[in-house]
Amino acid sequence: MEELKYLSGFGSEFSSEDPRKPGALPEGQNSPQRCPYGLYAEQLSGTAFTAPRHENKRSWLYRIRPSVIHKPFQKSDVAKYLTHNWNEQEPDPNQSRWLPFDLPPSNLSVDFVAGLHTVCGAGDPRSRNGLAIHVYLCNSSMNKSAFYSSDGDMLIVPQQGTLKITTEFGRMTVAPNEIAVIQLGMRFVVAVDGPSRGYILEVFDGHFKLPDLGPIGANGLANPRDFLTPVAHYVDEEIPGFKIINKYQGSLFVAEQNHSPFDVVAWHGNYVPYKYDLSRFMVINAVLYDHCDPSIFTVLTCQSTKPAVAIADFVIFPPRWSVQEHTFRPPYYHRNCMSEFMGLILGAYEAKEGGFLPGGASLHSMMTPHGPDDKCFQGASYGELVPQKIAVDTQAFMFESSLSLAITKWGAETCQKLDAKYYECWQNLPKLFSENINI
Ligand SMILES: O=C(O)Cc1cc(O)ccc1O
Ligand SMILES: [Fe+2]
DSSP: OOOOEEOOSOOEEEEEOOSSTTOOOOSOOOOOSSSSGOOOOEESSSSTTTTTTOOOOEEEEEEETTTTTTOOOOEOOOOBBOOOOOTSSOOOOOOEEOOOOOOOOSSSSOOOOTTTEEEEEEEEEGTTEEEEEEEEEEOOOOOOOEEEEOOEEEEEEEEEEEEEEEETTTTEEETTTTTEEEEETOOOOEEEEOOEEEEEEESSSSOOOOOOOGOOSSSSSSGGGEEEEEOOOOOEEEEEEEEEEETTTTEEEEEEEEEEEEEEEEEEESSEEEEEEGGGOOOOOOSBBBBGGGGGEEEEEOOOOSTTTTEEEEEEOOOOOEOBSSSOOOOOOOOSSSSEEEEEEEOOTTTTTTSSSSOOEEETTTOOBBBBOHHHHHHHHHHHHOEEOTTTTTTTEEEEHHHHHEOIIIIIIITTTTTTTTTGGTTTTTOOOOSSOOO
């Protein structure tokens, strides 16, 4: 595949024009009486028109046909396990761990949309509050169809297989250890090379932003210029029966039209899809003693209306040096007023070397105790505290949410990946209490 070009920056005002149609982007105004090349102007709003300027997000698309040329939406059941019904199961506060979710069998062709399975979530897109965590399990490219969510922004974390994503704004390839964010309303199509698996965090309100850096200073964590947005690339194709699949209030709807929606010749604005390579993360950590809270590894955050409380943070556990003195270095034992959903992209996670595998997941719900398993505790309590590169070829991540998440029926039962014995990994933690102050 040809080398794709990108625009670099986070939250920037971009403009892009397909080089095959120079001058397609109107100059000096958004809505000329007649647009260059006979294009239609269409605004895509990502915030209320009246949102404060520093939060206001919108883009202007100059396209061959306006999006409104489509037949009525009809209910679709292509994704059987996509749901926002958080009442399918009784609440379950237990520590949950899933073995890697199964890819579809090779004799069954499943695309990205059909392969969406909701694992857990909370809230409701109708009141624009909440989130859903899905996994996608697919093996074939979307054909004559495009997808968008009217419910939330999707942060996509590929674990296996590179995604070739065509959006209205242009094209991007997203490989494991990269992420993509496709925001509310943006249409896209996913092509894959083979069996592909990954995680999706969908937030029903607000947008992802970079965390504030406070005393860290002006640089660090995910640097804005490492976020990449596609450049305009249009196709002019009549495609009878092209399907636009709309995720709306937790259900899928499909509308037919007779042309490709990827007909945007030029665009400008600050409401855009983007990708980010997790290996670019500038890691900050304790360099003398103690274990920092994982918020230090926040890549992106979707804030709630409570100050500094996230609907969801996207946090990674990247390769890094561990150098702390007289310190229990792995994650501490803890109970959290936030929910912690974790996944593993590659390698192994420091707190649990076995059982938590790439393509699997764990959920430690609100106030449910968790921490290192017995082997990890033992090793870290008695190991020599030399500088150590932890997790050389690894990437674990966490979706951390202030909401209390419910597991779906698919997540709890149908997927058959829930590890009923997970709790055992803590049962052999020894009682070390002793008469002696020094053990
Ligand atoms: O539970 C986990 O593994 C995630 C986590 C990691 C860490 O370093 C500190 C707190 C925390 O919740
Ligand atoms: Fe935790």
